[in-house]
Amino acid sequence: MPDRSPVSVAECTSEAEAAITMAVLGSYGIEAVVSRDDAGGMQPGLSFVHGVKVLVAAEDAAEARRVLAENAE
Numbered sequence: 069m070p071d072r073s074p075v076s077v078a079e080c081t082s083e084a085e086a087a088i089t090m091a092v093l094g095s096y097g098i099e100a101v102v103s104r105d106d107a108g109g110m111q112p113g114l115s116f117v118h119g120v121k122v123l124v125a126a127e128d129a130a131e132a133r134r135v136l137a138e139n140a141e
Contacts, residue, residue, distance in 0.1 A: 071126040074101070077133050078122040086120040089136065093124065096135050100124050 077093075080086040083102070090100045103121040124132045 073126045074103075074123040075126045075129040076103075076121045077124050077129055078136060079119040080122065081119060083120060086122055089122045092139050093122070093132055093135060096131070098124055098128050098132050098135065100132070 077100075078086075078089050080089060083104075086102045086104075090102065093100045101123050103123055104119075
């Protein structure tokens, strides 16, 4: 059975950066979600402190990291 538990593959400084990261992964067929601690949107500044994490299934983590490394600036 595949391991679908979430694994962080990137930590971004903004929602926009996380959205771009998710789009890159999506273009390679890798599903990703964003995880952030901003008190349910009430304190968006917390994202600057804790970052915005991009998560993928554990079984996709190695491929996601490879894709992100290849597409880094």
